[in-house]
Amino acid sequence: MKPAPFEYIRPRSLAEACALLAGDEDARAIAGGQTLVPMLAMRLARPAKLIDIMRLPELAGIRTEADALVVGATTRQAIAERDPLIAAQVPALARVLPWVGHPPTRNRGTVGGSIANADPSAEIPLVAVTLGAEIMLATPDGPSSMPADDFFIGPMLTVIAPGECVSAVKFPVWQHKRIGVGFFEVSARRSDFAFASALAQVALDEDGRCIDIALGVGGVGDRALRLDVSPLLGTRLDAASVAEAVHAVAADMEASSDLHASASYRRRVAMTLGKRAIEQARTEAGARPLKGAA
Amino acid sequence: MKVELRVNGVSRTADVEPRKTLLDTLRENFLLNGAHAGCEHGVCGACTVLVDGEPVRSCLIFAVQADGYEITTIEGLAPAPGELSVIQDAFCETHGLQCGYCTPGMILSAHALLQHTQTPSREEIVEAISGNICRCTGYGQIVEAVQFAAARLQKSNVPPQHAGPGHPGAGHDAPEEGVLEAAEADAPTEIVR
Numbered sequence: 001m002k003p004a005p006f007e008y009i010r011p012r013s014l015a016e017a018c019a020l021l022a023g024d025e026d027a028r029a030i031a032g033g034q035t036l037v038p039m040l041a042m043r044l045a046r047p048a049k050l051i052d053i054m055r056l057p058e059l060a061g062i063r064t065e066a067d068a069l070v071v072g073a074t075t076r077q078a079i080a081e082r083d084p085l086i087a088a089q090v091p092a093l094a095r096v097l098p099w100v101g102h103p104p105t106r107n108r109g110t111v112g113g114s115i116a117n118a119d120p121s122a123e124i125p126l127v128a129v130t131l132g133a134e135i136m137l138a139t140p141d142g143p144s145s146m147p148a149d150d151f152f153i154g155p156m157l158t159v160i161a162p163g164e165c166v167s168a169v170k171f172p173v174w175q176h177k178r179i180g181v182g183f184f185e186v187s188a189r190r191s192d193f194a195f196a197s198a199l200a201q202v203a204l205d206e207d208g209r210c211i212d213i214a215l216g217v218g219g220v221g222d223r224a225l226r227l228d229v230s231p232l233l234g235t236r237l238d239a240a241s242v243a244e245a246v247h248a249v250a251a252d253m254e255a256s257s258d259l260h261a262s263a264s265y266r267r268r269v270a271m272t273l274g275k276r277a278i279e280q281a282r283t284e285a286g287a288r289p290l291k292g293a294a
Numbered sequence: 295m296k297v298e299l300r301v302n303g304v305s306r307t308a309d310v311e312p313r314k315t316l317l318d319t320l321r322e323n324f325l326l327n328g329a330h331a332g333c334e335h336g337v338c339g340a341c342t343v344l345v346d347g348e349p350v351r352s353c354l355i356f357a358v359q360a361d362g363y364e365i366t367t368i369e370g371l372a373p374a375p376g377e378l379s380v381i382q383d384a385f386c387e388t389h390g391l392q393c394g395y396c397t398p399g400m401i402l403s404a405h406a407l408l409q410h411t412q413t414p415s416r417e418e419i420v421e422a423i424s425g426n427i428c429r430c431t432g433y434g435q436i437v438e439a440v441q442f443a444a445a446r447l448q449k450s451n452v453p454p455q456h457a458g459p460g461h462p463g464a465g466h467d468a469p470e471e472g473v474l475e476a477a478e479a480d481a482p483t484e485i486v487r
Binding site for chain 1: 295311312313314315318334335336337339342345348349350351353354355356358359403421422424425
């Protein structure tokens, strides 16, 4: 037994879980546990209480709302990876999930857990930030929510307060007919932590002009970043325009440096991956049939 | 804390501290030593077991979290005491193991894969065992073992048990105290080609 002793509590309702989390600052929520349990095993975390939220019905399930897909916090990554609704409505999430950990960790790890953990190189927070998802929170005072961009504040840091937990992630669903996704990452080994990653989602009109675009990079700074490439709207996403737009916004972005990769390397890789991601997204969108076109 | 677990098709109870992992509980309380303790923090995959038919790391789940799931260990794969499952036999045939430490995890990961697909590509096999580290073989013969097992299963006329969560990988006559049974049963058996 490597972890320090703790008390294990499985509340019956979300309200009870929030009360337990609010009542003891040494209490931690556990769901899939794929990041928390290694921390416990290495005694980097020593909570007095573990509040198991995995089986709370309020946190489960995937449902559609107007222009959005709400993915319950305890949705297993492996379930999300195979979910037809996610594949159809939030293709960016479906695209990155095979890159999250390994099959055995995805079978236990949850979508909400990856969000709450806020690893700067994690793929699910990158999707949330890039698409401008809304993070739904359960608090002792009832439900609340905030944009992903405000939720993540640094490496493994979020604005989440004691007594709160992520209840769901509300991903926007683009309504355009021709949508494409591009994703690339560079890591030491497949499924290891990314030194840099880039995710793009584009929508094209019938003429192949860009009518909507989102680009985000992960692993570069201390959190996932959405980059403003709005100058590309209305263009055909030709290589020169894409390069110009990506360089303009990414050439001087903050980047972290460690023994795996220098800041300069991370920045350069992120720019290259960003360009490739947009190109891949454009190609995918361009291959979609022109439904409703004459 | 008292926990009631379903392991290899049998209901078992244990009195464990909350901090006791499923891995330690399987090994120490139930004497199912086939799940190996390697890194004990979720990197190596030696402790892989099946939970509702899907591979998970038993060092990253506490026994108190594991009630209500159908847990399958390597001891639960063989059709009967003294026999080997098709995948276990394929690992022997192709020399898919040397020291054997990673082997139970490899076989359970492969078992879950072959429940989902009868004709896995090499890439699918590599992905399926990507969470299991082997320091001896270099993986080539392990991949070969899974391909060999897949080919045999296709010819075996046994319909894939398959289908998603809820599948208990174990037969009803799986050995109760796996490691002891396995030791007794280490007699030569005729290999059907």
